Amino acid sequence: MTRTIREQLDPIFRPQSVAVIGASNNSDRWGYGIMSSVLEWSQFRGHVYPIHPKDELVFGLKAYKSVTDVPGPVDLAVIVVNAGQAVDVFRDCVKKGVGGAVIITAGFAEAGPEGAKRQEELVRLSEESGIRFVGPNCNGVWTSAVRLNLTFWSLPKPGPITFISQSGTMGDYLFEVSQAKGYGFAKMVSSGNQASVDVCDYLEYLADDDDTKVVVLYMEGVNDGRRFLEVARKVTAKKPVLAYKVGRTEAGARAAATHTASLTGSTQLFDAACRQAGIQICDHMLEMFDFAEALAHQPLPRGNRIGIASGGGGFCVVSAEACAKMGLEVPVLKKEAQREVLEHVREFSPSPLNPLDLIARKTHIDYAAAIEILAKQDYIDGLIIMPPYGRFHRSSSLETMKGLVESCSMIADIPQKYGKPVLAFAMREYKGTGTYEILKRGEIPFFEAPETCARVMKVLCSYGQYRREHEERQTHEAKR
Secondary structure, three states: OOOOHHHHHHHHHOOOEEEEEOOOOOOOOHHHHHHHHHHHOOOOOOEEEEEOOOOOEEOOEEOEOOHHHOOOOOOEEEEOOOHHHHHHHHHHHHHHOOOEEEEOOOOOHHHOHHHHHHHHHHHHHHHHHOOEEEOOOOOEEEEOOOOEEOOOOOOOOEEEEEEEEOOHHHHHHHHHHHHHOOOOEEEEEEOOOOOOOOHHHHHHHHOOOOOOOEEEEEEOOOOOHHHHHHHHHHHHOOOOEEEEEOOOOHHHHHHHHHHHOOOOOOHHHHHHHHHHOOOEEOOOHHHHHHHHHHHHHOOOOOOOEEEEEEOOHHHHHHHHHHHHHOOOEOOOOOHHHHHHHHOOEOOOOOOOOOOEEOOOEOOHHHHHHHHHHHHHOOOOOEEEEOOOOOOOOOOOOHHHHHHHHHHHHHHHOHHHHHOOOEEEEOOHHHHHOHHHHHHHHHOOOEEOOHHHHHHHHHHHHHHHHHHHHHHHHHHHHHHO
């Protein structure tokens, strides 16, 4: 194909018109769900064309018997007919000259020899026509660029994360969990069998996608390992890539083969190659998006030396130990910095060595000032903190409320002011407070456990180190 990857995939991620082939008024049909997602759970402002062989109206819109009957151009065709009809339907798409396609239908290579033949024919037609398609055997896509939702029965929150999942059901689950945490997405792709567009193509496209700040991958297999690593290396030079890879055991590999017809290989070789390419490997799938949220919004640390501050000693102990287990340093504050901190706490305060146990802070503003002292030290690269606690009550004095607001504002400014990441741990109920909203102005991510903060900080440090080494190599090569 002579067209650029952007020209090939823009019809899928930035369409102005969509034809749903297999659209239905029957709530038991998949085509009903697709139409519902497009019309009720999207903010898509382009043309929507239902394709149905008999019904004149689908969801109140004029229906067409074939995509070739649509009077205007069709950027994206969404195919939800049965597998036996899918190839003929795709031929109609070729005749129409659609820009791209998403083939939801299952029953292809993952289903056996007959399905594999159908998939091979789809690929042949795609290569001859230049029409790329997502799937088959997938759950669709979400793209914030045009607010088009082909997947969910709720409106996704736009944001900087793009998620490529080789599993539709697992992708939906992980997406819902991350949405519940308040994370926003630029794109979500259920990639299915990856017959036409594979993970390498997605990465190549996302490298220059301004909406995407972080890429998250759920992978069951890679068709071309060499190309995957070459493309990934180009992407990680610009933005982080996180990967959760399954098929690491015999049982997992067997399940992957029957699920999406995926081939898996040596876990050790894959992990080592990924790390060389700058990909951050995730061992726990539910934490992938915690990592992504921090990478999308926080500056990268210049080293692995962490400052810890909390309103209680127990959190200090747990956080320090969690950091040490992750290979992060928790350096003792120098005497001058300790003296500065002592000005903001009462005489019975624990020694301010790092971690800082600020249980005896004088005021809310003193709490934030002590945290800022940590941030100012050139031997501190990132911070893990407990946020200022307090609510706005009618009985609260104006001075107390103003102090709480100012302290949160001071902390919210730290990432940009000092170029250092700040991670916060807080109970779930904290997200319902006004102080949480103030801290989110600084895009500070919140987690429910100090151990999670430590693991997230480790990923920030790891990717930061990779970027520094990459830039040093580029500088060295430029001088040669």
